[in-house]
Amino acid sequence: MSSRMSPLSEEDLFYVRFWYASTVIGKDALETVLLAYTQGKISTTFKDALLLYYALKPNKKTPEGLYKQYFNNEERKKLEDPSISPKVFDITLSHKLLRRLHSITGLADHNDTVWTKDEPLGSNTSIEFKIFKVKGYRNDACHEICDLSESELVAKLDELELLYTKLVESVLNEKGETPESICKKTDDIKKRFADLRNPIHEVITDKDIEVYLIEKRDVLKILQNKTKQSCQLxxxxxxxxxYEHNPIEWLDLPQTVDTEEVFTDxxxxxxxxxxxxxxxxxxxxxxxxxxxxxxxxxxxxxxxxxxxxxxxxxxxxxxxxxxxxxxxxxxxxxxxxxxxxxxxxxxxxxxxxxxxxxxxxxxxxxxxxxxxxxxxxxxxxxxxxxxxxxxxxxxxxxxxxxxxxxxxxxxxxxxxxxxxxxxxxxxxxxxxxxxxxxxxxxxxxxxxxxxxIAKENQLIFIKKIVTAMVNDADRLNEILESVNRELPDLNDSMGELMQSPLMLTLLALLWIYGEIPEAVTLTELFMNVNKLLKGKLQFKLLLKTRTLSDVSLREKIDEFEEILQEIAFDTFARMEYNFKDSTIADLKNKLNNQCKLGEFESEILGHFLAPRKSRRNLELVIYYSYKHLRMHEYDASKYVCHVLSTGNDEEKSVIINQLKGERFSNIRAHSIAILTNSNPQLLKKYAKTIIDYEENGHNVDGYLRIISESKSNNVVMEMVATRMAQEPLWKITNPSALASLVSVMQSSQPRSLHLSFRNQALLPTFLASCLRAIADYDLELWLEFPVAPKSSRTEEAHNDYLLALTHPDSQAKLVEFRGSLSGPALQQLPSSLWVLEATVSSGELPILWHRIPHLSELQELCESAIFFN
CATH class of the missing domain: 3.40.50.300 (P-loop containing nucleotide triphosphate hydrolases)
Structure with a gap:
């Protein structure tokens, strides 16, 4: 291969040879056929012959109209010039002419099925189909541009050589050419293919490469548009x-909400x-x-x-x-x-x-x-x-x-x-x-x-959900009044959970159904959701059965729920989020044999689980999974408590050991919360082991979340405090956990406390009072907030937090502060500070230097500020 074609890859060069054989040699083969049929029979131009052909065809359009419909401008220029030879016709134009000039060529009319009747290439194959195959290969070469291996190229060249030689041989035999003349033309075709296979002198010129690349670009653009449009459609x-979705799928609500309409920043x-x-x-x-x-x-x-x-x-x-x-x-x-x-x-x-x-x-x-x-x-x-x-x-x-x-x-x-x-x-x-x-x-x-969702947008989001689902104006106003009244307290009690769209949606639904408790934990929230879920299912099934009483049906649903909770834990443990066929078969079997509710199989499975459609090797399949992983975790924790209540010692030991690892963190918190409410004796026996599994280095968020979920139960509080006392450094990233932290610190304190809230958009209203309480303890303190451009609102909040820690009776030593501060708070920075990251003006630098002169970088900054000013 010559060096001028080096920009093409080897695979591309293989394809260029196939393209050359399909377009250039193929064009010459059809030219031979066209000349054999039309030489001496076209009296003026090809256009005149075509108009005569169209005049004989019954059609609403005129011959001129049909001519313009089937031949583009470039083709018409060639067909209307008597001086132009068929040598300049490409394969597409030669193919069109051979199919439409049957009165001259003797070939079948272009609508005849003989043109496209697929049959093996042999002595009995029709000339029409051979011509059609030449055009087909040309289409493949131009419309299927992709890499070819050398073996694939050889196979394609063999197919093309056989097709061209058989076509030319058949046509020239039919036209009475001498065997010597036919042999000369077919030998010429074979030589050109031999040169393509083993080129001694490159037969593909720079011009051929240029034409190929242009055609490749143009065809690719056409295919891109066609593929893009079809895929998009x-x-x-x-x-x-x-475009619309059920706010909480697992509740099987009759209403849907507009995805864009309810989306909140x-x-x-x-x-x-x-x-x-x-x-x-x-x-x-x-x-x-x-x-x-x-x-x-x-x-x-x-x-x-x-x-x-x-x-x-x-x-x-x-x-x-x-x-x-x-x-x-x-x-x-x-x-x-x-x-x-x-x-x-x-x-x-x-x-x-x-x-x-x-x-x-x-x-x-x-x-x-x-x-x-x-x-x-x-x-x-x-x-x-x-x-x-x-x-x-x-x-x-x-x-x-x-x-x-x-x-x-x-x-x-x-x-x-x-x-x-x-x-x-x-x-x-x-x-x-x-x-x-x-x-x-x-x-x-x-x-x-x-x-x-940021605190300032939470009310907007809840209102969108409630408004979308409640049509009665009076009822809507009543619910919105409750939301406005109770939302601030919920923000303080639930903390960062109130940022969750799922939690806000659940609260909105509980407001709608009048089920919201006074003090809400995540466990209580799912407890209420589960109660709502079972109630809706029971009502639905009562309408369908006359043989079961309300009480009997409730008992059977409870029985199935216990079965499902066991499967929830097992599938979560083995990360089987999409239930296998065997899992569903087991559930269905227990519905039939244990619960005797098999006749309601689809309703029950569809109510507790989500049937989804997917494809497996192009075959449509239905599979089941929990409608949300949070619900999966809640049901799994219910099974943990069930085993601890009713299982033998071995079963209890096995399930407790399975609760290790960060993936089980939510299940551990739910389990302790459920035991707190249902079985204080079991709580005393197993809470310590479960709490110990929460170990996450210095981060104590998990421990504090367990206290929060248990509503500061004394037993849980004591066990958590004992466990946290073993850590000299406590790191907290969830500011809403500070309420529990203050309670724990009454019996146990760390040497160092790292409060890292740099990723928190929502800070509780009680944060300043918690920091004031923490300041009463002798410990080293790190305090981090997002460091942002100067903002009076942010500075005011961070000032309050700093002042809460540095009041005159404070025992805590603030060694690191990151956040936004302004004048008054800068003057309260303690001398214990060794790390400071804040956005300040150049005029405020001297204040900082005066307060904390041991930070040498401040002197350099002050001198730089004086120099630039």
Whole structure:
């Protein structure tokens, strides 16, 4: 191969040879056929012959109209010039003429099925079908541009050589050419193919390469548009069910709400995860940058690179799925309020918790199988075209995926393709393993964290939900009055849980149904939801049965609930979020034999679980899973308490040992809360072991959450305080946990207390009073808030927090402070301070230098400020 063609890859060069054989040699073969049939028979121009042909065809259009319909401008110029030889006709034009000049050629009319009747190539194959095959190969070469191996090239050249020689031989025999003349023409074809297989002198010129590249570009553009339009049409139809959704699916509510209408602005921050740090408590450092959800597709890394990967981490119920569905909804409706979304050609939404595919190819075949059939593309060609488009994969629920094969395959593809972006959602407990997977591909990424709905937007969100679901104006006003009255107290008692869209939606529904308790914990919330769920099911089944009383039906539903709770724990333990066929078969069997409710199988399973549709090797399958992982965890914790109440010693020991690990944190908190209410004796016996499993280095949030869920039960408080006393350093990242912390510190205190609230958008109203109480203890204190541009509102709050810690009787030694401060608070900074990160003006620097002169950097800053001023 000559050096001038070196820009082409070896595989591309193989394809160029196939393209050359299909287009250039194929054109010459059809030219031979056309000349053999028409030489001496076209008296003026080909146009005149065609008009005569169309004049004989019954049609509403005139011969001139049909002529213009079937032949474009370039073709008509050639057909109307008597000086132009068929040598300049391409395969498409020669093929059209041979099919429409049957009165001259003697070939079948262009509508005759003989042209397309597929049959093996042999002596009895019709000339019409051979001509059709030449055109077909030309279409393949131009419309299926992709890599070819050398063996694939040889096979295709063999097919083409046989086709061209048989065609020319058949036509020239029919026209009475001498054997010598026929042999000369077929030998010429064979020599050209031999040169393509083993070129001594390159037969493909620079001009051929130029034509090939132009044709490849043009055809690719046509195929891109066709593929893009077909995929968009199909996917937008598929995504229509995201436009409206049931606020809480597992409650089987009759109402749906508009996804865009109820969506309320959420707080997103950039989460910088340093995998080099060994202490997992220091892995999540939140930068000062907050991100507008409308701009996350356009944000850049600190090195000003455009990330190909966005990871979105949030606790369960904080809106990961709702957020990603908003993207799908807006893309489906072709709206552009999210910057960069209008540039996405193809959006592929993947619920990782529910897919059966283990490779990207398998997923694309299943998801876009209908598109391949509609536009007649092979899978390889479809994939080739997709990789030239802007594709966004949204992979939702990585933490619930039983295996990461599909995720890894998509990341591998993204690492080699510039136009692919990937958004991945997960939970904090799975973020570190996810980061390790992503880092293996060395792809630019940004890690984001959804903190939920800010305090100022919570009332707006609840009102949207209530308004969408309550039609009666008087009832609506009554509910909204309760919301306005009770929401502030709930914010203080539930803390950061009030940032969760799921929690706010549950509270909205409990307000609607009049079931909201005075003091709410997460466990109580799900207890009430479960009560509501069972009540709705019982009412539904009573309408269908005449043989069971209300009491009997309730007992049977309770019995099934216990069976389901056992399965909930077992499936959670083995990460079986999508229940296997055997699991569902076991459930159905127990419905029939133990509960005697088999006749209501679909109603019961559909009420407690979510039947979802998926594909397995193009076959539609139905699978079941919990409708939300939080409900899965709650049911699993109910089973833990059931075993501790009724199981033998071995069963109790086994289930207690299974509660280890961060993944079981919510189950541990729920279990202790349930035992607190139902069985104080068992609580005393098992709480210590369960609490010990909460160990998370220096981070004590988990311990304090257990106290909160148990409503500060004395037994739990004592055990937690004993366990925390073993830690000299306590780190707290959840500000709402401070209420429990103050109670614990009455019996146990650390040497050092690290309050890191840099990632918290919602701070409780009681924070200042808690800090004042903490200041009464002799300990070293670190206090961190987001360091943001100067804001009077932020400075005022941070000033209050600092002043609460540094009152005259304070015993605590503040050694580190990060936040926003202004004049009065700067003058209260204690001399114990060794680390300060704050946004201050140059005029305030001397105040700081005076208060904490041992920080040498302040002197340098002051001198610099004086110099520049």
């Amino acid at each position: 199909y996917l937008r139809k598929l995504y229509e069910d995201t 959420i707080v997103i921050t950039e989460e910088e995860i340093d995998m080099s740090k060994k202490d997992k408590n220091n892995l999540n450092d939140i930068t000062e940058r907050k991100c507008d959800y409308r701009e996350i597709l356009t944000i850049k890394t600190k090195k000003l690179k455009t990330p190909k990967i966005l990871t979105i981490t949030a606790i369960g119920g904080n809106g990961k799925t709702t957020f990603t569905r908003l993207f799908v909804c807006k893309w489906g409706k072709t709206q552009s309020s999210i910057l960069g979304l209008k540039d996405i050609d193809i959006l592929l939404y993947v619920e990782l918790r529910s897919v059966n595919e283990s490779s990207c190819d398998e997923f694309l075949r299943n998801r876009l199988g209908n598109v391949m059939a509609d536009i007649g593309l092979s899978f390889q060609k479809l994939k080739h075209i997709l990789l030239t488009l802007n594709v966004l994969f949204i992979l939702d629920g990585q933490d619930e995926s039983p295996q990461n094969d599909l995720l890894k395959d998509i990341l591998a593809l993204a690492s080699t393709q510039n136009k692919i972006k990937v958004i991945i959602t997960t939970r904090p407990s799975a973020s570190i393993p996810l980061q390790k997977i992503i880092n293996g591909f060395k792809i630019p990424k940004i890690d984001l964290k959804i903190l939920g």
